[in-house]
Amino acid sequence: MKATRAIRxxxxxxxxxxxxxxxxxxAKIVRAANAFLGTLDAKQRQSVMFGFDDAKQRVRWSxxxxxxxxxxxxxxxxxxxEQRTAAFALLSSMLSRRGYEKVQxxxxxxxxxxxxERDNPMFGKDIFYMSILGTPSEKEPWMxxxxxxxxxxxxxxxxxxxxxxxxLTGAQPALYTIDGKTIRPLGQESDKALALLNALDEGQRKxxxxxxxxxxxxxxxxxxxxxxQPEGLKASAMNSQQRTMLMDLIGEWAxxxxxxxxxxxxxxxxxxxxxxxxxxxxxTTAAPGHNITGYYRIQGPNVVIEYAPQPLGGxxxxxxxxxxxxPTNDYGKKVTGK
Amino acid sequence: MKRILAAGLLLGxxxxxHRLDEYLQSTLVSVEKGRAELEVRLTPGVxxxxxxxxxxxxxxxxxxxxxxQREYADRVVRDLVxxxxxxxxxxxxxxxKFPTIEExxxxxxxxxxxxxxxxxxxxxxxxxxxENGHMRQISAYLANALVPSDPGVRIAGQYRNSSQxxxxxxxxxxxxxxxxxxxxxxxxLGLLVLGRVVLSKRAPKFLRRAALEG
Numbered sequence: 001m002k003a004t005r006a007i008r009x010x011x012x013x014x015x016x017x018x019x020x021x022x023x024x025x026x027a028k029i030v031r032a033a034n035a036f037l038g039t040l041d042a043k044q045r046q047s048v049m050f051g052f053d054d055a056k057q058r059v060r061w062s063x064x065x066x067x068x069x070x071x072x073x074x075x076x077x078x079x080x081x082e083q084r085t086a087a088f089a090l091l092s093s094m095l096s097r098r099g100y101e102k103v104q105x106x107x108x109x110x111x112x113x114x115x116x117e118r119d120n121p122m123f124g125k126d127i128f129y130m131s132i133l134g135t136p137s138e139k140e141p142w143m144x145x146x147x148x149x150x151x152x153x154x155x156x157x158x159x160x161x162x163x164x165x166x167x168l169t170g171a172q173p174a175l176y177t178i179d180g181k182t183i184r185p186l187g188q189e190s191d192k193a194l195a196l197l198n199a200l201d202e203g204q205r206k207x208x209x210x211x212x213x214x215x216x217x218x219x220x221x222x223x224x225x226x227x228x229q230p231e232g233l234k235a236s237a238m239n240s241q242q243r244t245m246l247m248d249l250i251g252e253w254a255x256x257x258x259x260x261x262x263x264x265x266x267x268x269x270x271x272x273x274x275x276x277x278x279x280x281x282x283x284t285t286a287a288p289g290h291n292i293t294g295y296y297r298i299q300g301p302n303v304v305i306e307y308a309p310q311p312l313g314g315x316x317x318x319x320x321x322x323x324x325x326x327p328t329n330d331y332g333k334k335v336t337g338k
Numbered sequence: 339m340k341r342i343l344a345a346g347l348l349l350g351x352x353x354x355x356h357r358l359d360e361y362l363q364s365t366l367v368s369v370e371k372g373r374a375e376l377e378v379r380l381t382p383g384v385x386x387x388x389x390x391x392x393x394x395x396x397x398x399x400x401x402x403x404x405x406x407q408r409e410y411a412d413r414v415v416r417d418l419v420x421x422x423x424x425x426x427x428x429x430x431x432x433x434x435k436f437p438t439i440e441e442x443x444x445x446x447x448x449x450x451x452x453x454x455x456x457x458x459x460x461x462x463x464x465x466x467x468x469e470n471g472h473m474r475q476i477s478a479y480l481a482n483a484l485v486p487s488d489p490g491v492r493i494a495g496q497y498r499n500s501s502q503x504x505x506x507x508x509x510x511x512x513x514x515x516x517x518x519x520x521x522x523x524x525x526x527l528g529l530l531v532l533g534r535v536v537l538s539k540r541a542p543k544f545l546r547r548a549a550l551e552g
Contacts, residue, residue, distance in 0.1 A: 068446040212498040215478035216362055222379075222448075226366065228482040229493045312358050312383075 022160035022260040025093075026138050029157060029258075032093040033136035033144070036086040040074075044083075048074045052134030052142055053338045058331055061145065061152035062221045063170050063321050065122045066129065069221075073145065077126025087130050091146055094155050094162065099256035105185035106151050106169060112176045113149075123149060141336040150321070152221070155257065156332030162261025163332040165325050166224060167253070172310075172319040174291050182289070186320050189307055190291040192249040197280055197296075199242050200233070208233035214281040214295040217308045217323050227327040230299040232279025243273060250276075250298060253305055253324040269303055276300030282309075291317040302326050358445075359385040361473050364480040367466065369509050370488050372459035374466055376429060377452050378414065384445035386476050391442060393473070400439065407436050411451050417472035422457055423464060429453040459511065467506040474503065481505035 037045060050057040050072075062069035076084055092100045107125045114123035121127075127148055134142030141158040150170030156163040171185040184190070200208055210231060219226055235243050250269055255262045269276070282294035291309065293316040298305040304325040309316035328334055361382045368375040382390040394402050394410045402410075411434035420427045432454050437447030457464065470479055479502040483493050486509075494508040 062446075064446050068441075068444045212500050212502050213478075214502075215360065215480060216364070218364065218480055218482055227485040228366070229485055229496060231496065 022264070023138070025162070025258050025260045026157060026160055029093045030136045030138050032090040033132065036090045037136070039083045039086045044074055048130060048132055050131055050133045054133055057131060057133060058154070059222065059224065061147050061154065061168065063150055063168055065149040066127050067122050071129040071148065073129040073131030075126060076128050076130070090144070094144060094258055096255055096257065096259055096262060102169070102185055102256060103151065103153065105183050106171055108178065108183070109171045109173060109176060109185055110149050113172055116173070141332060141338070143331065154331060156336065158332050158335045161264070161332070161335055162257045163329060163335065164257040166330045167256065167324045168221065168322065169324070170321040174318050174320045184291065186322060187291065189249070189252045189322060190286065192245065192252065193296050193307065194286055194292050196242065196245045196249055196278065197284060199245060204233050204237060207237070208278055208280050209284065210279055210281045212281065214308065217306045217321055219304055219306065219325060220321070220323055224330045225327055230277040232277045232297070235276045235278065236274040246276065246278060246298070247273065250303065250305065269300065272301040276303070286317065291320060293317050302328055358383045359476070361386055361390060361477040362480070363470060363472065363477050365468070365470065365505070366482055366484055367507055368484045369457070369466065369486055369491055369507065371491060371511055372457055373454060374457055375452065375454045377450070380414070380449040380451070382442060382447070384443070387442050387445070389476065390473070391439065402436055402439060407434060414451055414472050415453060417470065419469040419471065420455060421467045423461065427455045429455040462511055464511065465506055465508045469504045471503070477503070479503045483507050
């Protein structure tokens with residue numbers, strides 16, 4: 001009896017500690033948002049702020065370059081050094097360390113693409129946009145959008161919750177070197193998926209690998225809230241090691257957001273793991289140190305993840321689009337009701 | 339200063355960031371009791387935009403008129419062979435949205451065509467098949483079923499050829515016609531046979547008497 005009571009008290013303590021940590025994270029984010037807004041003049045502030053339920057702005061994101069699909073808000077290029085520092089401090093406060101690093105690597109990759117394309121103004125780190133929907137608050141819901149070519153972060157803050165869906169990450173080139181260091185912004189998404197596929201036995205693999213080509217994202221931009229029929233191998237048919245690998249792979253998206261929000265999200269996704277599917281299409285091998293060229297999808301009650309290499313303009317291992325959704329809670333609709 | 343050595347220099351030219359030489363046609367199928375909706379999104383890659391535009395802007399005046407848009411949408415519908423239970427269906431065009439010519443030339447233009455078709459609701463196990471033959475030589479396809487919003491409809495399986503240009507959806511409608519029809523027919527037949535046996539001279543006397551008195 002005493003032990004049960006002690007466990008109950010410890011659980012309550014942990015829960016209240018988690019809630020307190022999440023609330024602290026929100027408070028920190030709101031401070032960073034207000035600090036950023038404080039650096040802007042009235043005109044800039046008008047450009048960056050939108051209504052929380054501005055339906056047009058919510059869906060103004062894409063994998064495509066901003067010249068092809070215009071975004072709104074403020075670009076990083078039009079900010080002063082002080083304003084840009086504040087903008088990135090805000091972004092950093094909303095993301096985990098690895099999440100922020102991943103975002104920076106995607107942005108840097110676009111700068112590399114610009115360089116490769118003879119300084120094509122269609123690309124580059126200066127044309128990534130930031131916008132704020134709603135008023136930064138510890139209680140009322142609001143949203144930060146940050147994105148451009150191959151990146152669309154939609155982060156809804158609702159009290160202690162941080163919701164990262166829908167979010168698009170991508171990379172081109174998906175492998176580059178800076179100062180002699182090789183960078184693969186979405187390398188873990190590739191390597192962990194291939195490791196999981198290779199950990200399956202023959203029967204499981206037969207179920208997971210689809211016998212048709214998937215040419216692109218099925219639920220990319222413009223497909224909010226849609227839920228397709230899952231296919232492939234169900235996690236309930238995986239062993240515990242394979243399920244751990246699947247959760248670890250899912251974490252590459254779920255852990256982009258700051259730690260306390262990510263931890264709540266991972267717990268939710270773990271609870272639905274038995275009903276989560278893993279499907280693969282295309283090439284099942286990869287050259288060492290390179291990304292896969294096969295497509296895969298993870299789909300559960302509260303998640304859809306797609307990884308879609310693009311055979312456009314060359315080697316598909318160098319050009320990747322990924323999508324991370326919660327069809328039940330895109331833009332935090334389930335939590336905010338808006 | 340950072341020294342950037344792009345992998346592109348080592349691994350070949352990367353090309354641009356958007357679809358080039360494929361006409362992506364993505365279909366989402368939504369099945370309900372007695373009807374199905376098909377949403378077809380058509381995205382031409384920049385290299386094949388002139389071919390697609392030539393199919394839409396038939397008079398070549400650089401404008402996609404309403405009549406030309408309608409005619410093209412009708413052609414897309416005609417190029418989709420939709421069958422259910424072996425019968426060819428005639429889907430109805432519900433709506434067609436076209437991007438601007440500039441968006442298409444940029445590679446960001448997406449044509450959205452919505453169709454609907456009536457399905458028989460008196461059969462429990464059904465299959466809906468479609469074959470997309472629209473501009474087949476340059477197209478890439480995606481075909482998927484949405485999870486039915488009606489809990490009485492369940493997806494039983496999806497089957498495709500390797501390019502997804504041919505797609506079959508098997509689904510089950512709970513409490514649909516076949517149950518009632520089969521059991522109803524069986525019950526009626528059973529009653530007829532029983533009546534015949536009861537009233538025949540070979541039936542035991544107590545049965546005949548009971549039948550006539552009761």
